Amino acid sequence: xxxxxxxxxxxxxxxxxxxxxxxxxxxxxxxxxxxxxxxxxxxxxxxxxxxxxxxxxxxxxxxxxxxxxxxxxxxxxxxxxxxxxxxxxxxxxxxxxxxxxxxxxxxxxxxxxxxxxxxxxxxxxxxxxxxxxxxxxxxxxxxxxxxxxxxxxxxxxxxxxxxxxxxxxxxxxxxx
Numbered sequence: 001x002x003x004x005x006x007x008x009x010x011x012x013x014x015x016x017x018x019x020x021x022x023x024x025x026x027x028x029x030x031x032x033x034x035x036x037x038x039x040x041x042x043x044x045x046x047x048x049x050x051x052x053x054x055x056x057x058x059x060x061x062x063x064x065x066x067x068x069x070x071x072x073x074x075x076x077x078x079x080x081x082x083x084x085x086x087x088x089x090x091x092x093x094x095x096x097x098x099x100x101x102x103x104x105x106x107x108x109x110x111x112x113x114x115x116x117x118x119x120x121x122x123x124x125x126x127x128x129x130x131x132x133x134x135x136x137x138x139x140x141x142x143x144x145x146x147x148x149x150x151x152x153x154x155x156x157x158x159x160x161x162x163x164x165x166x167x168x169x170x171x172x173x174x175x176x
Contacts, residue, residue: 124155
C-alpha cells in the first residue's frame with residue numbers, strides 16, 4: 001500500500017510539474033504573439049503616418065500657383081484684366097497638375113487593410129482639385145471644393161483614430 005501511495009504521489013508531482021511547464025510555455029507563446037501583434041500595430045502606424053505625410057508633400061509640389069491665387073483672392077488683392085487671367089490660367093494648370101499628382105499616389109502594400117478608405121480620401125482630394133480647376137474658368141468660388149477636401153480630412157482622421165493616432169489636417173498642410 002505504501003508503494004502504491006508513493007507511486008501515486010510521484011505521479012501527481014510529475015504531472016503537476018509537467019502542467020506547470022506547459023502553462024509557462026503557453027504563457028510565453030501568448031506573450032510572444034502579443035508582442036508580435038504590438039509590433040505589427042506599431043509598424044502599421046508608422047507606415048500609415050509615413051504615407052499620410054507624403055500626401056501634403058505631393059500636393060505642395062504642384063499647387064504653388066493655385067495657393068498664390070487663393071491667397072490673393074482671400075486678401076482681395078487679385079490683379080485685374082490680363083494679369084488676372086494669367087494668374088487664373090496658372091492656378092488652373094496648377095490645380096490640374098495637383099489632381100493628376102494625387103491620382104498618381106500609390107498606396108503601399110503594407111496598408112492594404114486601409115486601401116479602400118485611403119482610396120476614398122484620395123478621390124475626395126482629387127475631386128476637390130478638379131472642382132477648383134473648373135471654378136477657375138468662372139468666378140472662382142472654392143467653397144464646394146474646400147468642403148470636398150474637408151471630407152477627405154474626415155476620412156483620413158477616421159483612419160488615424162482607428163490606428164490610435166492623433167487627428168490631423170492635410171488641408172492645413174497644403175493651404176500655405
